[in-house]
Amino acid sequence: METLRVLELYSGIGGMHYALKQTGISADVVAAIDINTTANQIYKHNFPDTPLWNRTIEGIPLDELNGLCFDVILMSPPCQPFTRLGLQRDITDPRTKSFLYILDLLPRLSQLPRFILLENVKGFESSSARQCLVETLTKCGYTYQEVMVSPTSVGIPNSRLRYFLMAKLSTLAHSKKSFQPSEEPPSRLSPVDSLTEENPSPGFLYKLETTTEVLRKVNQNMDLSVRQIQDFLEPEENVDIEQYLVPHKTLLRYALILDIVTPVCRRSVCFTKGYGRYVEGTGSVLQSCMETEMESVFKHVDQCSKDDDKLQQLLKLKLRYFTPREVANLMGFPKSFSFPAQIPIKQRYKVLGNSLNVVVVASLLQELISS
Template sequence: MTDLNIQNTEENIDKEGISWVDREFSRPDATIRLATSFSGIGAIEYALKRLGINTKIVFAGDIDANCKKSYFANYTIRENQWHTDIHELDATQYKGKVDLFVGGAPCQAFSIVGEQRGFEDTRGTLFREFARIVKECQPKVFIFENVQGLFKHDQGRTWEVVYNTFKDYCGYDVHFQLLNARDYGIPQTRERLYCMGFREETEFKYPAPIPLKYKMYDFLEDYTDSDYYDSDKNAKYLSGDKKHLKELRIHPEKERFNDFVFPVREVEDKYYLSEKVAKYVLCPGTKTFKTPIKTDLEIARPLLHSMHKMHRAGVDNYVTYNKAKGIDGLRKLTPRECFRLMGFKDDFKQVVSNTAAYMEAGNSIVVDVLIALLKQMDVTKYGI
């Protein structure tokens, strides 16, 4: 496993080249033929949208009906391009028609059988279906995202199976790295494994981290004590470039891919915890949650897909800010705030219940990390 661990080191990060933020696309008018499985709410689709890249969806799919509802509300796709059960998708019909294939298959812990440690050892797992799709449609590039635990599971043996499957069975040049959202512009501690496969051998290094300029508070709907708040317009204008920030406040239509413009509004009372629940959240000293229990973090804890059920500050993100209403109670994040902290701007349409929206946000890939990858690799090179 030593050779595999080498890839997931600082040496695999591009610290000498041009920052991904400042990189220009070589073919800005190119169209990316995009395919996704386990598509969720379309993080890669939204990343390409924020970058202003022409995109043609070849196919997408997810087993969750609410994800489908959100996906169809936000992207251009026909019914015959959608698959609900990946096992039933025959991707051979798309061979030569996909530039970029992206997905984050739920990876059940599977046991290693025999010495092969390859494709056959992934029987019964959804990862096996992801790899099959890669083999069948042969995209120019694929991105496989998953929890960091996949890399560490079973002392690295599980990841060795995944890696060898992509390399030997699929025949791709495979790169991988653990990346954290807080290193790419979003104030959330969310480390994930990003595996990239290139059909041709490619010299690729992962994008270098950038300084985090925002706090979790900046993404809250009702928080005004922010450097980015404009009281005259009752809105927040988040831009890492101070010179551009001034221009953005005058001309919000000049919003760039890494800018956020948020209206400030009151948060409904239903998001505030009752006094009894608030005391429970803040109570010190259990075996699971140690003191001090903190709320109002500058960098959010990882968003969970089950936030509507959680009521412990050691698990969830709780805030006390609602200056507009003068309330100093404890509240949970709203679905809109969760979408923002995953890199989805307010033009993303929420068409499902709050419970489903929390799940969708918590299961998504952070858009800004994908943006960094797309810029670093110059995704337009692979378009048509």
Template sequence: MGGTTCIDLFAGIGGIRRGFETIGAKCVFTSEWNKYCNETYAANYPRDKHQIIGDITKVDAKDIPDHDVLLAGFPCQPFSIAGVSKNLSLGREHGFKHATQGTLFFDVARIIHEKQPDAFLLENVKNLVSHDKGNTFKAIYHTLHDELGYDVKYKIIDAQHFVPQHRERIYIVGFKNTTDFTFEDVDLPIRGPKLSTILHPEDGSQPAEEPYTVGENAVVNEKYILTPHLWQYLQDYKERHRAKGNGFGYGLVTGDDIARTLSARYGKDGSEILISRGEGNIPRRLTPRECARLMGYPDSFKIPVSDCQAYRQFGNSVAVPVIRTIAKAMKPYL
């Protein structure tokens, strides 16, 4: 197993790769266009012997190293399967080009086609299944299974089995050869942790990590407390929608709760996950370190970027423990 290699496409800050490293996989190629993600990635994987490649659309698949597993959290974009199977003039093995040209999934498909990895894991938002009335996912499945010939399984998994956050994502696993892999072998704990497990205790039991926590008791920096103006705005906004019968508005939680999905826009106002500071006190947003924990990253994970970029990166990331568990289930077939 120690010889297993992987490539990390649309890598973000390396969450999918991190999950596979726990089963001994070695990353031999990384592609990510965002310079701030690259800064975080490089800080946490300093031993990589390869440079991070920016725009994958400009990379010839032949120039990508051979690898056993392709990993990708590709963006969700619209395309249709309509007419693909009838387009025999393109040749069956190239039919996916007709269906997916102009999307970033096309780059995943062309690399799989050229490099023929033993397996792949793709991750995307839950809505991929229903996107464009289901046509997007049909085209993806058709491409991976019918055109590229992989044995494909998929499942929507909520990360709350592992972290205190509702986060439903679709995971698509493919093997070049037929295997006995099943998502039934992916071990999902019945009861996941509560938010208290990722919040700063603020009692001195953990060392201060500036700028997130300060002082002898490592209390959360006051800058993460909402301004009175923003707090009033969020309360008014929620009340307006409540009066209309809508459920829109902020999510106020305590350490005994499970959070809503952390999004890339969290840094804007933090409204989806506001941490209660007790009756009569203005709540606060999560610190970037707490966001890292909420996604299953260890405290040793370096955060070299601004809070704004860190919120975006963790909001766009995968829940690492979910990937780790899927990788463990895939391991016997690699």
């Protein structure tokens, strides 16, 4: 196949670009576009030779896009209008303006791209934005496939369920596997976080977890198709443990809702842009001291009446945050990926939380372009 010309919209820190490289497909990113200053610094640091446009998408005229002559569009539009924790304002949210602009321009391009891959959060599949997207694609002559995929499907111990749409021009329908339009909500590529009654007893039920939640975690940790957390950790000598330990105040206030994993676990929860600043639902924390049993600690915490005594028990676990490098590892970024030295840790967590899983996208791109 000839070298594909790729337009990377909402390029962020380059997750799509890394996925493209991972496929081994001959491709050239002719332009990457994003307005996030920090993300652009990181992108430029890792891809210094790629043209990077720090511009609003809706400010780019049709003629300028036509001049790029691209074969592929990769994009991950803003997810805030669709996330379950947001206001879910959908196409009335100003942050969808650029995406709607893309849909308006697509039929008017002098040459339609042969392939399109879009990523977004769970919730997009039932949005009006998604409806506008599939109507535009159908009108332009694309066939498409929609899936919901989590990194656990490719053996990575991290839950990050995301919506993906892969589209190709119907003139390419002679390929081995053509995509068919679907009026039904997309389904997962493979089962994720399934529960069965055949799981062994979860043992001591501590913290605020329900029996169902504990069973789910036990089930995940028994899935041998998923690698262990320890495969994604930095060498201990490279990590300043003190810098990443969960603060005392956080331990006392939120210990009962922390999602705690160990190096031998085969699961972790989705890392978000609030990791390290907020607690609930922002990502897992790692138990560093394996000589102490977590169940024993929480049993004793339950019996302590004084905060000082509770804290002493909790400190035995040496709970710490994953480092930004470790989060990047769990999100499939290669060893060659790095942050410019001037980017603060909080900003590193934030841009990673806004990014995507490279291995998942690479698998889907391989299916889209090479099938």
